[in-house]
Amino acid sequence: MTLVLGIETSCDETSAAVLEGHGSAARVRSNIILSQDVHRVFGGVVPELASRAHLTAIVPVVGRALDEASVSLGDIDTIAVTHAPGLVGALLVGLCYAKALAFGAGKRIFGVHHMEGHLFATSLEHPDAVPPFTALLVSGGHTLLIDCPRWGHYHLLGATRDDAAGEAFDKVAKLLGLPYPGGRPIEQLAASGDPTRFRFPRPMLRRNQTRADADYYDVSFSGLKTAVLLAVRASPDMDADRAHLARAFQDALIETLAEKTARAAREFKRQRIVLGGGVACNRALTAAIVERVAALGAVVYAPSPRLATDNAAMIARAGLFHAGHDAAHSWNLNAYATLPIPGLAT
Amino acid sequence: MLSPESVPVADVEMPASAIARGSWRLSRDDLVAFGERMGRALAPPHVVALSGDLGSGKTTLAQAICRGYGVKENVTSPTFALVHAYEGKHSTVYHCDLYRLRDESELTNIGWDDLLNERALVLIEWPERAGSRLPEEVTHLHLDHVGDQTDVRVLTVGLE
Numbered sequence: 001m002t003l004v005l006g007i008e009t010s011c012d013e014t015s016a017a018v019l020e021g022h023g024s025a026a027r028v029r030s031n032i033i034l035s036q037d038v039h040r041v042f043g044g045v046v047p048e049l050a051s052r053a054h055l056t057a058i059v060p061v062v063g064r065a066l067d068e069a070s071v072s073l074g075d076i077d078t079i080a081v082t083h084a085p086g087l088v089g090a091l092l093v094g095l096c097y098a099k100a101l102a103f104g105a106g107k108r109i110f111g112v113h114h115m116e117g118h119l120f121a122t123s124l125e126h127p128d129a130v131p132p133f134t135a136l137l138v139s140g141g142h143t144l145l146i147d148c149p150r151w152g153h154y155h156l157l158g159a160t161r162d163d164a165a166g167e168a169f170d171k172v173a174k175l176l177g178l179p180y181p182g183g184r185p186i187e188q189l190a191a192s193g194d195p196t197r198f199r200f201p202r203p204m205l206r207r208n209q210t211r212a213d214a215d216y217y218d219v220s221f222s223g224l225k226t227a228v229l230l231a232v233r234a235s236p237d238m239d240a241d242r243a244h245l246a247r248a249f250q251d252a253l254i255e256t257l258a259e260k261t262a263r264a265a266r267e268f269k270r271q272r273i274v275l276g277g278g279v280a281c282n283r284a285l286t287a288a289i290v291e292r293v294a295a296l297g298a299v300v301y302a303p304s305p306r307l308a309t310d311n312a313a314m315i316a317r318a319g320l321f322h323a324g325h326d327a328a329h330s331w332n333l334n335a336y337a338t339l340p341i342p343g344l345a346t
Numbered sequence: 347m348l349s350p351e352s353v354p355v356a357d358v359e360m361p362a363s364a365i366a367r368g369s370w371r372l373s374r375d376d377l378v379a380f381g382e383r384m385g386r387a388l389a390p391p392h393v394v395a396l397s398g399d400l401g402s403g404k405t406t407l408a409q410a411i412c413r414g415y416g417v418k419e420n421v422t423s424p425t426f427a428l429v430h431a432y433e434g435k436h437s438t439v440y441h442c443d444l445y446r447l448r449d450e451s452e453l454t455n456i457g458w459d460d461l462l463n464e465r466a467l468v469l470i471e472w473p474e475r476a477g478s479r480l481p482e483e484v485t486h487l488h489l490d491h492v493g494d495q496t497d498v499r500v501l502t503v504g505l506e
Binding site for chain 2: 011050051052086088090139141142159160161162163164166170171174222228230233337338
């Protein structure tokens, strides 16, 4: 049995988790995410926290993760910490704390790439969500289409040229007068929208596209956002049009992502599609992908909200993999705002 | 500031230089060409504030400035990450987006003071959210929509 402490502070979330590994099987013993567990972390008295107050939160969050897993630092075998990509100042809080813990307690340390964590996240709930698979990672900050023949080996097929999928949801929600974050409000409203009332362009999606086209796998959502804006401005009655506009926006975004994902599964003959990131919670997206890959006999795996958003359990899981295959990082391990995923084939 | 309506329709020529002051009505292609030219002309340290509503073309302009400045990577929206860093020909480029900031005290947590003290090119979207912590020496670029025209923006340079 291997016990891994995971730490994640790459952007908004302060998160820590304890993972129990048995060979390639893993069980989450605890997974503390500050924004969702603030009362459990601070007990009755919750301090007024600025966003990204990792420095204030890191010690109690890690402490809570160890407590809920009923382990002490001494029981931990390996510490896995996100070291890229993200805000360097935010990453450094988690990284320096992890290094200090590891140095003081004599533990091995592994720096984990945040996006590799997302690739592992779904396997924590679905044991079959393992390579070979096609992965679509869609969050507020990332939109990546990846082929994964085996853990540690990744082909980056496509990415967003401008706005991430989750960002498009948030900004269109703002344009429609819906709350932030915008994913769920748009999904709920779109369910009652008439799909034939409005139609927005499908960015970078053309019938005659071939693999030789540079945008065959890439996506772009900035123009879609502007199209929604102009439709909102042109609407004589937003109360009547809001649901239809939400539906048309969501349909355009989903069709693009579903088609590109299906293309990747076809090209690499994958039977498994793994989704990650907050937008993977959108049921209409999952349903559209299921429908498009049905002819290939492929199965689609989506994580629950807690593992879809940024969390340390997925970092611990990726760390568990590297602990079994690679040498530990040295104390020189640094934080990077940008860094390619390790094992990325060019 | 000039209102979009006060800009003559015929006035489609690009700003003569990166630091010329005034307002121009530009097509998307003109806007990209302006951004690339400005990027080629900039030398670090330099701070550029890019303001304008959602969908007005701030990220498109930032992408063009980065390209002109010699950034080879794909420049994407930094809204979620708040700051993206790239290597340009003459220095690092920090592309900041303060859209998600609730107040200026959060700037400290994103390394604001450090990146402004570097010899770098700093592009700032939603600069008004920095309040009093926006540096004084800044090139201001502001983008406006023109009615419901998808392909035309009014660019205002150097005016507060």
